[in-house]
Amino acid sequence: MIYNDDLGAFLKVPEGMGARAARKIDQLFFTRLMSNPGSLFSEAHENYKEGADTVLSGDSLGVAIQMFMDQTDADGQPINVSPKYLLVPSDSPPLANNQNGITNQGVPLAITLTASDPDGVSSVAPLLS
Numbered sequence: 001m002i003y004n005d006d007l008g009a010f011l012k013v014p015e016g017m018g019a020r021a022a023r024k025i026d027q028l029f030f031t032r033l034m035s036n037p038g039s040l041f042s043e044a045h046e047n048y049k050e051g052a053d054t055v056l057s058g059d060s061l062g063v064a065i066q067m068f069m070d071q072t073d074a075d076g077q078p079i080n081v082s083p084k085y086l087l088v089p090s091d092s093p094p095l096a097n098n099q100n101g102i103t104n105q106g107v108p109l110a111i112t113l114t115a116s117d118p119d120g121v122s123s124v125a126p127l128l129s
Helices: 009-034 058-069
Strands: 110-116 122-128
Touching: none
Parallel strands: none
Antiparallel strands: 110 122
């Protein structure tokens, strides 16, 4: 029997266990994904490209997005999904330059995002919002 747990000491144990379990699930997922099971990422699947022109930049990101959008299912039909996340190594994240823009609702605003990584490689990504 638990008496007078006003500080919540007994509740911290299951919370910590739950947080560790969630982290472990993430670790297992990304370990499996990065092992490229069944050659999931390959030129044969048209979702993999390598070479000097694949260094992260506005142009290479545009090519990657186009490759993603051009993917088809087994019947040759477009898969109709849009990319949502970009995974980059944690040791060299790009550093975006601060920018501001103001527009009225419903009026498009063209902006160009610029960034560089710790190695000094700069990136430019034009957007229309």
